[in-house]
Amino acid sequence: MTADADVKVEAASQLLASQSILKVLGPGLITGAADDDxxxxxxxxxxxxQFGYGLAWxxxxxxxxxxxxxxxSGRIGCVTGRGIAQNLRRHYPRWLLQGVVLLLLIANVVNLGADLGAMGAALQLIIGGSEIPYIVGFAVLCVLLEAFLSYRQYATVLKWLTLSLFAYVAVLFAVAVPWREALTRTFLPTIVLDAPHATAxxxxxxxxxxxxxxxxxASQxxxxQLRRTVKPLYVTPSQSGSELARMTTxxxxxxxxxxxxxxxxxxxTAATLHASGITDIQSSSQAAEALRPIAGVFTFAVFACGVIGTGLLAVPVLAGSAAYAVCECFDWIEGLDHKLKDARAFYTIITLATLIxxxxxxIGIDPIKALYWSAVxxxxxxxxxMATMLLIATNPRIMGTLILGPAMQIVGWLATAVMLLATIGLLVL
Structure with missing residues (x-):
């Protein structure tokens, strides 16, 4: 698709003119919200x-x-009708697939543990008691929701959970922010070249x-497509304009x-914690607790509730992405639209990842160190x-005529280079 950008812009305009924006939003919205775990x-x-407004840019x-x-990643799913791991299995060496899935599984499990712990700690701050039963309760709830709701119902639940992020909008307007300074530092940044700023x-x-x-x-x-009975776009390229526009929007x-x-x-946090001289925060619940004496009980409670809401959104995404990857690796039945009895391996992996x-x-693992190694x-x-996804998305044997346009290729490779430099920086620092 050589006129890729023009087609998508035109199709997106038609799509948004004819449909409610809420109907267009789905996997992209949920994925983005889950990133704020x-x-x-x-x-x-x-x-x-630590840095005030210095790194807001x-x-x-x-x-x-x-x-x-x-x-x-979404385009690969739309065009091929397969997830990332399944495309790796079909077109690339098996050692590459196995290495990627193993690293993903380890990182996801560590992240899952940290998120569950943060949710339990946040609820403890709000209602008191021991955080242990809260952590267990959240883990069980997330597994049950994924196992016993259909994809349509579950996607709706996740969509509504994205509203929990508005807690941080409320926090922002409940504290005194020097907006001129904040916006100036955000849009006209001062770059500081030292180890603490580079690490951050x-x-x-x-x-x-x-x-x-x-x-x-990609899997969502x-x-x-399965929910809306839409065929993969490499089979029906004539439908690619509206489908890719929906996904892109x-x-x-x-x-x-x-x-x-x-x-x-x-x-x-810059307007409250940094301004008050509190510069060392190591967990989301610690951030909520630190806000209590500075910004008031309302701000503290809203911040803590946001931690719980985003955790309920992110934990299933972490467990689900691990299950998709493992099942695609072994060509097992996978997907939230399958019943428990039809996709036992898929739901078993979700359960095991959450329980681990x-x-x-x-077991006494330092959550901060665990998160550090998860980040590594x-x-x-x-x-x-990211480089492998770009190779998939520009391969006509896989994508047919719907390969990436030049603009997305340039930005994609730029993003890959930035992440490579960031990884080198993390390991060096």
Whole structure:
């Protein structure tokens, strides 16, 4: 598709003119919202507390890189009718597939454990008691929702959970923000070249561009096609204009929503914690607790509730992306639209990933160190996986006539280079 950009823009205009935007939004919106998980909230809070508004610009810089990367993964799902791992299995060496899936599985399980722990700690802050039963309860709830709701019902639940991110909009307007300074530092940044700023930059990029999101969105686009009885686009390229427009609009809106909320969290914590001299925050629940004496009980409670809401959204995405990848690796039946008895391996992997993540909260592993190594694994995996996705998306044997246009290829390779440099920086620092 050589006139790719023109076709998509024209089709997107027609699509948005004829449909409600809420009907267009789906996998892209859910994927973007899931990126602001409790672990991500901890990162954004630490950056705001430590550097004030100094690194808020990173969220603007990362937005097009993140959106294009997710659009590439979504496009692979739409065009081929298969997820990332299944395309790797069909077209690339088996060692590459197995290595990617193993790293993804390890990183996801660690992230799952950290998110469940953060959710339990946040609920403990709100209602008191022991956090242990809360952590167990959240893990069980997430598994049950994925196992016993149909894809249509579950996608609806996840869509509504994206509204939990508005908690951080409420926080932003409940505190006194020096908007002139905040916006100036965001749009006219001052670049500081030292180890602390470089480390924070790497952490922000690693938090926003994460491999598990690639697998999730590609597989969810396939689920959407099955739900709407739409054939893969390589079979029906004549339908590609409207379908790719839907996916592209959904993705850019979803990633924009994600990055805007991340920016709000950085600004809110900069205006409160940093301004009050609190510069060391190591978890999302710690950030919520630190807000209580500074911004009031309302702000603290809303922030903590946001941690729980985003956790309920992110934990199933982490477990689900792992299950999609493993099942596609072995060509097992996979998908949330299958009943439990028809896709036992898929739901077993979701359950095991969640339970192993849960167990990390009880065996004395330092959650901050665990998150650090999870970030390292995601960083090691991100750049080569992004390069592989670009090779898939530009291969006519796989994509037919619907290969990536030049503009998306350029931005895609730029995003890959940025993540490679970020990974090298993380390992060096």
């Amino acid at each position: 409790p672990s991500g909230i901890a990162t954004y809070s630490q950056v705001g507390a 990173v969220m603007l810089f990362s937005y097009p890189l993140m959106a294009v990367t997710q659009a590439i 930059l790497v952490a922000l990029l690693g938090t926003t561009i994460s491999p598990y999101l690639f697998f999730w969105q 686009e396939v689920e959407e 959904d993705t850019w809106v979803g990633m924009g929503y994600s990055n805007l909320i991340s920016l709000f969290i950085i600004i809110a 993540g849960l167990s990390l909260n009880f 694994l995601n960083g090691v995996l991100a750049a080569p996986l």
